[in-house]
Amino acid sequence: MQYIIDQLADSIRAAAGHKVPLCIRSGGSKDFYGNRIVGQADVLDPTAYAGIVDYEPTELVVTARAGTHLADLEAELNKHGQMLAFEPPHFGAAATLGGSVAVGLSGPRRASAGAARDFVLGVRMLDGRGDDLRFGGQVMKNVAGYDVSRLMTGSMGTLGLLLEVSLKVLPLPAMEITLRMPMKESDAIHRMNLWAGKPLSISATCFYDDELTLRLSGAEPAVRAAHAKLGGEEIDDGADFWKSVREQTHPFFQSGKTLWRLSIKSTALPLPLPGKQLIEWGGALRWWASDAGMDAEALHIMAKAASGHATLFRGQEVDATVFHPLAPGMMRIHRRLKEKFDPMGILNPGRMYPQS
Amino acid sequence: MNPVINSSELVAKLRTFLPSEAVLHETEDLRPYECDGLSAYRQAPMIVALPQTEDEVAEIIRICHAAKTPVVARGAGTGLSGGALPHAEGVLLSLAKLKRILEMDPAARTARVQPGVRNLAISEAAAPYGLYYAPDPSSQIACSIGGNVAENSGGVHCLKYGLTVHNILKLRVVTIDAEILEIGGESLDSPGYDLLALMTGSEGMLGIVTEVTVKLTPRPEKAQVVMAAFDDIRKAGDAVANVIGAGIIPAGMEMMDKITTRAVEEYVHAGYNLDAAAILLCESDGAAEEVAEEIQRIDEIMNMSGATETRTSRDEAERLRFWAGRKAAFPAAGRISPDYYCMDGTIPRKSLASVLSGIEALSAEYGLRCMNVFHAGDGNLHPLILYDANRPGELKMTEEFGAKILQMCIQAGGTITGEHGVGIEKINEMCSQFKTGELEIFHAVKAAFDPDGLLNPGKAVPTLRRCAEHGAMHVHQGKEKFAELPRF
Numbered sequence: 001m002q003y004i005i006d007q008l009a010d011s012i013r014a015a016a017g018h019k020v021p022l023c024i025r026s027g028g029s030k031d032f033y034g035n036r037i038v039g040q041a042d043v044l045d046p047t048a049y050a051g052i053v054d055y056e057p058t059e060l061v062v063t064a065r066a067g068t069h070l071a072d073l074e075a076e077l078n079k080h081g082q083m084l085a086f087e088p089p090h091f092g093a094a095a096t097l098g099g100s101v102a103v104g105l106s107g108p109r110r111a112s113a114g115a116a117r118d119f120v121l122g123v124r125m126l127d128g129r130g131d132d133l134r135f136g137g138q139v140m141k142n143v144a145g146y147d148v149s150r151l152m153t154g155s156m157g158t159l160g161l162l163l164e165v166s167l168k169v170l171p172l173p174a175m176e177i178t179l180r181m182p183m184k185e186s187d188a189i190h191r192m193n194l195w196a197g198k199p200l201s202i203s204a205t206c207f208y209d210d211e212l213t214l215r216l217s218g219a220e221p222a223v224r225a226a227h228a229k230l231g232g233e234e235i236d237d238g239a240d241f242w243k244s245v246r247e248q249t250h251p252f253f254q255s256g257k258t259l260w261r262l263s264i265k266s267t268a269l270p271l272p273l274p275g276k277q278l279i280e281w282g283g284a285l286r287w288w289a290s291d292a293g294m295d296a297e298a299l300h301i302m303a304k305a306a307s308g309h310a311t312l313f314r315g316q317e318v319d320a321t322v323f324h325p326l327a328p329g330m331m332r333i334h335r336r337l338k339e340k341f342d343p344m345g346i347l348n349p350g351r352m353y354p355q356s
Numbered sequence: 357m358n359p360v361i362n363s364s365e366l367v368a369k370l371r372t373f374l375p376s377e378a379v380l381h382e383t384e385d386l387r388p389y390e391c392d393g394l395s396a397y398r399q400a401p402m403i404v405a406l407p408q409t410e411d412e413v414a415e416i417i418r419i420c421h422a423a424k425t426p427v428v429a430r431g432a433g434t435g436l437s438g439g440a441l442p443h444a445e446g447v448l449l450s451l452a453k454l455k456r457i458l459e460m461d462p463a464a465r466t467a468r469v470q471p472g473v474r475n476l477a478i479s480e481a482a483a484p485y486g487l488y489y490a491p492d493p494s495s496q497i498a499c500s501i502g503g504n505v506a507e508n509s510g511g512v513h514c515l516k517y518g519l520t521v522h523n524i525l526k527l528r529v530v531t532i533d534a535e536i537l538e539i540g541g542e543s544l545d546s547p548g549y550d551l552l553a554l555m556t557g558s559e560g561m562l563g564i565v566t567e568v569t570v571k572l573t574p575r576p577e578k579a580q581v582v583m584a585a586f587d588d589i590r591k592a593g594d595a596v597a598n599v600i601g602a603g604i605i606p607a608g609m610e611m612m613d614k615i616t617t618r619a620v621e622e623y624v625h626a627g628y629n630l631d632a633a634a635i636l637l638c639e640s641d642g643a644a645e646e647v648a649e650e651i652q653r654i655d656e657i658m659n660m661s662g663a664t665e666t667r668t669s670r671d672e673a674e675r676l677r678f679w680a681g682r683k684a685a686f687p688a689a690g691r692i693s694p695d696y697y698c699m700d701g702t703i704p705r706k707s708l709a710s711v712l713s714g715i716e717a718l719s720a721e722y723g724l725r726c727m728n729v730f731h732a733g734d735g736n737l738h739p740l741i742l743y744d745a746n747r748p749g750e751l752k753m754t755e756e757f758g759a760k761i762l763q764m765c766i767q768a769g770g771t772i773t774g775e776h777g778v779g780i781e782k783i784n785e786m787c788s789q790f791k792t793g794e795l796e797i798f799h800a801v802k803a804a805f806d807p808d809g810l811l812n813p814g815k816a817v818p819t820l821r822r823c824a825e826h827g828a829m830h831v832h833q834g835k836e837k838f839a840e841l842p843r844f
Contacts, residue, residue: 058597059704059735081603110544117550118522131793139702140734141519141774143508143557144782144789145817146801150521150553159549171603193463197487199574199643221645265542267464284544308543324547329535333804334548340800352548 001065004049005163009130011044012161016128016344024157024348026067027094030103032314034156035322038350046098046161053164054138057082061121061138063166066098073097077169085113085170089246098162104154107246108204108215111196111266111281113170117153124164125152128342138166151337157348159341173203173217178238179230183212185270185279192282193267200226206245207279208252215242245280252278256289258315260299264308271302287313300324323352361423363402366447369419370405374412378453380404389448392433392440393495396697396751397780401428401442408453410528410536410566417564418534420447426813427532429560431471431503434495436698437779439506439559439815446813451502454566457481465572466525466542471502471565475509478570487572490517493775494683502565508557510775512608512682513639515733517573519775521556528567529555532806542569554801559777560812562805576641579607580651581675584658585632585665589613592634593708595661596732599638602657604650608639609733610682613712616727616740617681619688626681629665636663636732637682639675685729685740693725693742697754701765702736702774714764715739722757724750736774737765763788778816786816787823795820 015022023041025031050067057080064073070090077083087107088100101123106115122136136142136149149166152159183191188207195202203217214230215238216223227234235241244250253259255276262271266283273294278287296312303310309324316322326334335355338345345355361369363381370379380386386400402425407413420427426446433440442448455472462485467478475496479488492511493499499509505527510519517523526540540552555562586592592611599606612620612628612635621628628635636658640650651668658666669675681688689696703711712728719726727740739761743754762772762785772778772785786795798817802809818826 056704056706058601059706060600061704104545104550114518114522115545117553118518127793127797133791133794133797135794135797137702137769137771138704139736139770139774140515141510141702141731141736142771143775143777144771144773144786145778145794145798146558146562147508147521147553147556148797148801150550151801153550153553154545155549170605171600174603193465197462197465197485197574199576201643201646218642219646219649221649222643225643225645263543263545265464266544267461281544307541309541309547311547326548327538329531329537330539330548330551333537333551336804337549337801340804341797 001049005126005132008044008046008049008161009126009132012126012128012130012346015042015346016130019344019346021346021349024102024161026096026099027092029090029092029095030099033103034351036350037348038354044161046163047096049163052076059138060140060169061166062169063138063164064097065164066096066162068097070095070097070100078172081172082169083172084119084167085109086116086119087246088116089248091247097165101153101162101165102155102157108206108242108280111205111284112203117150119168120149120153120165121168122166123149123152123162125160125162127160128344128347132163136166140168156351158338158352160347175220175223176203176215176217176238177223177227178235178241179214179216179227179232180235181212181232182210183207184210188212188279189267189270189283195230196266196282200229202226204242205280205282209276213241250278252276252287252289256291256315258290259313260288260290261311261313262286262288262299262303262306262308263311264303264306268306268308271306296321326353361425366403366419366423366425370403370416373415374405374407378406378408380406389430389442389450392430392435392438394436394438394779394781396745397438397441399442399444401448402445404448404450406450406453410454410530413449413451413564413566414530414534414536416447416449417530417532421532421534421810424808424810426810427564428812429506429564431500431506432474432498434499435503435507435777435779436700437773437777437781439777439779439812441780443813449564451500451564458567460485462487464542466569467572468567468569469501470567471505472500475499475501475504482572486575488575489523489570490573491520491523494686501568501570505556505565505568506558506560507775507777510731510734510736512610512731515609516605516607521553523571524552524556524568525571526569527552527555527565529563529565531563532808532810537563540569557777559779559816561802561816562811576607578644578647579639579641579675580647581608581637581639581669581678582651582654582658583628583667583678584636584638584663585629586634586636586662587632587664588662589634589712590709591662592636593705595636595658595663596705598657598661599654602653604653606638606654606733607641608637610637611635611730611732612682612685613728615725616685616688616729619692619727620681620684623688623691624677624680624684626677628681632664637678682729685727689727689740689742694744694746695742697741697743697758698776699739699741699758699761700736700773700776701762701770702734703765703768703770705732705735707768707770711737711764711768715761718757718760722753724754724757731774734774735770759785780815783815783818783822784826786818787826792820795823
């Protein structure tokens with residue numbers, strides 16, 4: 001397997017030498033996400049570097065190569081009664097572990113279990129000079145050196161090429177049920193927050209079309225007790241429903257030309273947007289599918305007023321700004337980090353922000 | 357870097373906006389600040405500054421930046437790696453007076469606090485809402501949230517509830533340019549790179565935290581603990597793996613060896629089995645029905661794994677008594693030995709038995725006793741080496757012993773510090789754990805925030821030159837790993 005790393009490192013060094021931008025791409029399942037790379041880029045494909053390196057279920061840690069298909073990894077964990085608790089969206093069968101960590105997205109369980117970054121324990125990576133580096137490790141507690149592994153999570157390939165990732169895994173819940181109840185939006189936001197402040201085993205929430213759907217996970221007695229307290233009808237196809245939300249195959253996500261993702265304070269009041277929204281994460285994630293098109297700046301202002309940020313998730317046009325603009329001081333640190341990790345600026349340049 | 361200003365000029369500048377009692381520079385006033393929780397390392401700072409507001413912090417930083425004067429931030433001073441050890445030519449910036457809880461938002465389950473607020477004070481303020489702040493380092497009565505952020509502190513419940521990095525949402529940070537940054541946010545994620553993770557555990561090297569928004573967790577309905585005794589430490593290790601293998605994530609899972617058990621029993625009378633080679637404490641929390649079921653399963657697994665005795669706490673008082681011994685391990689060490697040195701390695705749990713037997717061999721070799729307490733759920737091992745600083749050479753031997761333990765942790769695939777930080781203490785071991793290219797990245801991260809290297813210089817990340825010297829010494833002089841390298 002080392003020869004694959006050597007080849008990838010050679011490609012990075014050659015690109016750095018000629019200042020040719022590289023587009024890091026495995027399965028391409030997240031091609032739609034992020035800004036277009038600046039310049040005519042060569043593709044750097046790490047898919048061949050695949051497979052599980054180390055998995056000890058009783059240590060709650062798995063280490064796998066970046067090219068490992070997410071579905072394969074999850075199947076292996078499932079065999080041992082474990083899971084990636086951040087429920088990463090795949091967005092297609094080709095999704096790999098490396099791509100999933102690079103985008104850093106998390107699914108319905110995020111509000112209760114944590115995000116991708118919360119489960120990343122260590123990485124092996126190539127930086128923009130082709131140097132093979134390791135940060136973090138395979139243990140849960142580690143404060144030796146800055147937390148570069150979490151910095152890499154969600155950095156969209158702009159700081160380095162992920163080779164291997166170590167993740168904390170968790171046991172599958174003994175029981176999961178899905179409940180549904182009719183409710184108005186403002187009530188739903190209020191209740192999701194109220195319930196999140198109580199020990200009720202809620203592992204996912206989704207409000208759409210005047211219905212609140214809840215998932216309860218845990219030991220059977222806890223789930224039954226929580227159901228009794230919360231009420232609501234148990235539905236049969238719960239697992240399919242949460243998958244459709246996670247993978248955005250739910251009809252809502254197809255209902256507009258653009259899809260905005262507003263990540264805001266969970267208690268923020270209903271957002272005054274035309275058309276329909278779908279709300280997840282106990283109120284902290286609001287999706288807005290729209291045909292009308294709305295000025296990006298207006299959405300940035302609205303999200304900021306709700307203590308959050310807005311992302312143009314799907315349907316971006318050329319030169320649109322996908323990610324919420326950063327304060328000047330933050331942008332300065334971003335640029336400096338980019339310059340240090342990738343001195344020639346060849347790794348996914350511009351995929352996140354101009355010059356980073 | 358040479359300061360461009362002398363002490364009295366700097367004192368005068370600071371006193372233009374700080375009351376005179378908030379700027380200390382007389383020798384006797386500086387003494388309380390010359391060490392943190394790692395008292396083996398001492399150094400008086402040039403000046404101590406005690407600001408009360410974020411504006412004052414920013415102004416101190418602006419002046420120090422202009423004067424090229426090093427700044428070392430300090431919270432409650434309970435750190436165990438010398439991270440807040442002052443710089444002889446620098447300002448020690450105490451954040452102890454920034455101790456207000458600014459806002460509790462029970463609906464959103466957050467609290468916005470100043471860095472000097474004590475860890476436990478947050479949970480106390482949240483208690484009326486049925487909420488608490490989950491990370492609970494043993495020093496939580498005294499340690500401050502700013503220091504927790506700087507060290508990414510854990511606690512006995514972090515396997516289930518996470519470390520500081522998992523429980524904070526947002527920081528306000530004064531940069532070395534005296535600019536105020538908001539890092540993270542009240543939403544569950546933020547645009548751009550994850551600078552919140554980068555700041556957490558950065559040991560005061562990247563910026564000065566002036567405000568922390570923490571996540572609050574609903575207090576579980578019930579908690580109960582199983583105490584199990586084992587006649588073999590391996591069996592105790594297997595029991596931990598069996599609990600996890602059964603799909604249980606305990607709220608806490610702690611192990612103590614025999615010498616620790618005996619030392620603490622004498623002190624707190626928790627009723628531990630004194631003949632056991634290892635004691636395991638395994639806690640379940642959650643809804644009452646859930647706890648009842650889980651505790652029963654845990655008890656079965658302990659017995660199946662060869663426990664010689666198991667006891668389940670019958671009420672809250674007994675639960676707290678079972679824990680009291682574990683939490684008293686450090687003071688108990690202080691009772692049976694004039695001094696002790698606490699290590700903080702993390703290892704994959706499967707290596708526990710081999711690392712512990714290695715420690716036993718080293719203990720015999722050096723003729724120094726060693727107590728072992730272990731956050732068994734997450735592999736974080738705290739050997740406490742007992743020594744007497746008044747005996748010539750014993751501290752040096754202790755440090756050598758400790759360094760060898762850390763080497764074992766690295767070899768087992770672990771790390772030199774799970775939660776106490778590198779500080780000044782483990783700076784040489786960083787050279788063993790990381791390669792040149794990795795250390796270069798750490799220096800690059802530092803430079804992205806603090807190009808002149810004024811924030812806590814000399815801590816956390818060794819210079820490449822230091823590692824070259826350290827490595828050379830390691831090879832040429834064998835045991836003399838801690839020969840007289842300049843420390844400051």
